Amino acid sequence: MHKKIFAITLLILLLTTAVQAKDIGNTINKKEYPSADAVLPKKPKSNAETESIVIEGSVQKNIDMNLDRCIELALGNNPQINAAFQDILASDARIKQVWSNYFPQISWQTGYTKIKQLQLSDALGKNLTFNYYVLGQITLQQMLYDFGVTQNQATIKRLDYEGYKTTLTGIINDVIYQTKDAYFNLQYAIENRRVAEDTVDKFKMFYDQAKAFYEIGMNPKVDVTIAEANLSNAKLKLIQADNAVKLAVAKLNNVMGVPFIDEYNVQDRLMYNPVDLTLNQAVEIARDSRPELKLAEIKVEGAKQTLKLVKKSYFPTLSVEGQYQIGGKSWTSNYGYNIGGYLNFPTVNGMLIRNEIKEARYLYDKEIANAQNTQNTIYLEIQNAFLTLEEKKNQIPVAMLQVKQAKENYELSYGRYRVGEASPTELKDAQILYQEAQLNYYGTLYQYNSSKAALEKAIGKNLVAEDETVTLKKEG
Numbered sequence: 001m002h003k004k005i006f007a008i009t010l011l012i013l014l015l016t017t018a019v020q021a022k023d024i025g026n027t028i029n030k031k032e033y034p035s036a037d038a039v040l041p042k043k044p045k046s047n048a049e050t051e052s053i054v055i056e057g058s059v060q061k062n063i064d065m066n067l068d069r070c071i072e073l074a075l076g077n078n079p080q081i082n083a084a085f086q087d088i089l090a091s092d093a094r095i096k097q098v099w100s101n102y103f104p105q106i107s108w109q110t111g112y113t114k115i116k117q118l119q120l121s122d123a124l125g126k127n128l129t130f131n132y133y134v135l136g137q138i139t140l141q142q143m144l145y146d147f148g149v150t151q152n153q154a155t156i157k158r159l160d161y162e163g164y165k166t167t168l169t170g171i172i173n174d175v176i177y178q179t180k181d182a183y184f185n186l187q188y189a190i191e192n193r194r195v196a197e198d199t200v201d202k203f204k205m206f207y208d209q210a211k212a213f214y215e216i217g218m219n220p221k222v223d224v225t226i227a228e229a230n231l232s233n234a235k236l237k238l239i240q241a242d243n244a245v246k247l248a249v250a251k252l253n254n255v256m257g258v259p260f261i262d263e264y265n266v267q268d269r270l271m272y273n274p275v276d277l278t279l280n281q282a283v284e285i286a287r288d289s290r291p292e293l294k295l296a297e298i299k300v301e302g303a304k305q306t307l308k309l310v311k312k313s314y315f316p317t318l319s320v321e322g323q324y325q326i327g328g329k330s331w332t333s334n335y336g337y338n339i340g341g342y343l344n345f346p347t348v349n350g351m352l353i354r355n356e357i358k359e360a361r362y363l364y365d366k367e368i369a370n371a372q373n374t375q376n377t378i379y380l381e382i383q384n385a386f387l388t389l390e391e392k393k394n395q396i397p398v399a400m401l402q403v404k405q406a407k408e409n410y411e412l413s414y415g416r417y418r419v420g421e422a423s424p425t426e427l428k429d430a431q432i433l434y435q436e437a438q439l440n441y442y443g444t445l446y447q448y449n450s451s452k453a454a455l456e457k458a459i460g461k462n463l464v465a466e467d468e469t470v471t472l473k474k475e476g
Contacts, residue, residue, distance in 0.1 A: 063264035077257030134327040147315040170291035177457035188446035196241040289460035296371035303364040385455035392448035406437035
């Protein structure tokens, strides 16, 4: 009897387990698998829902920004440019300081002196004390000629002045390049975010499709799980892409020198502007426009003038001096004056001067070698930028073709999936391939524009693009 009850109970348990086993993998847990809207990134609330206290007089602005506007802001606000400009002003003041040697020097002094003559006091046997008063002593000194020393010093300072101006040009050239590269990087980050948003929309659609297929019994529950995992991964990439845009904005603002600028919108998108320029043309332009080449020439001439100056260490200085005094035993008891011309020879240390001349000659030869090295470095920089530009120029059509092929493959896979002939994995692979093709295209486009900016920096001049422009429109 007990055996029959046990057998019946066991049979009931087996039947219950079989029924439950039949439902395993075929029941949706709403908490585990919420609707697609619940797993998407939350959209910001409306202004009415996010009202906050605003300081009186403050206004939130939203500016439309393009590349030209960014360059204007950078040229007006970048602190490197301002610092280089102050160097120019200081250098100009140093030139005037050197020429001041030809201006008269005037001095005035007054005083009182009490003198006790030791030797006379011993000889005469009594203390002799003298009081000497100076009511005023005016001295006027004028240097007439120093055999070219001041002229050489002024020439060196003038060359320094030209060097600082050339340095400013180089800094402006570099700031423009940094601004362009940062702007193109921001455009690239925005395009990546667009692709990420489109990917989230597509995976949301896949999720809804998989859920619908499951609910009508066409596909198993695992398809819903795969779709949700794909959607979560797309959400993660969207968050990363959105943060990359913010970082790109911060970098651009820093280059422009306006880190606290109001929020702005980027008006244009990444474009392909072909430039017809040969390597030889680029080198020729650089010879006339690249600031570093001019600066190297200025340094060579400066070293040459320094060598000439050191060789004049033996030369005297011709000057005149006049002096007028009032004083004596009392403040106004007497007066005196003197006037004369002087040829002042410097104290000569033959060994010191000879080695100073050797040092100046070696430094002159060093600047010649540095100028040659600068020329070689700039030529290599031009080659790298030019060849990279050509490479990216040739990659753009291929990258665009990949986008079209990947899009067609995605559309075919999606069509097959809708009729139940394709698996979620196949659809995911097609979507990922399409996404990577778009990112690769925009990456190539960014690298092309960045290489173009690098070539412009290398030659020291902006390149004028042809009229033809190619952009990849958003295809959903």
